[in-house]
Amino acid sequence: MRVETNTFQNENFEYPNVCARCVKNEPTVPWKLRYYTFEQPDGIATAYNDNRRVYNTYVCLVPICAACHSELKRQRRLRWGMAALLGGGVGLGVMQYLLATSSLKPAGIFVTAGAAAVVAVGVIGYILDNIVAAWGGFAKYDGRSGTLRFQNKEYQAAFEKLNFLNRVAAR
DSSP: OEEEEEEEEEOOOOOOSSOTTTSSSOOOEEEEEEEEEEEOTTOSOSSTTSSEEEEEEEEEEEEEOHHHHHHHHHHHHHHHHHHHHHHHHHHHHHHHHHHHHOOSOHHHHHHHHHHHHHHHHHHHHHIIIIIIHHHHSSEEEETTTTEEEESOHHHHHHHHHHHHHHHHHHO
């Protein structure tokens, strides 16, 4: 299997001089929006080393104010904290199950439960951070088509006007 990873930074957009999230303050910091794709250009694999896999990450930096940046970071910390709690619960569940049914020594049970907790935290954290956050985020970015949509309608209108005028002027 040949794995190829690519990262593309989109710098084609012009932004109004207000925060893309709250439209109240002047933007001071960028927030990174990501869009991921997975491709198998040679077709679906029939064996482990049979084809090439291409992982693409599209990145777009959107300007937001410091207050919104702090709030988004706080929400991310809460999602990962929830993932840690849920992962710890998975680890405890695995430990209880193994204590009741396994003939492993206690050290083996604790190592297995700890590994299950670490894996669960990673999986749950990834799901919460990348999938759930994308549903409720302030903007949606599609890197493949190069489109950017903002939840705030006022900002979306100003963004579209600015980018449409820039595209017309570039022709």
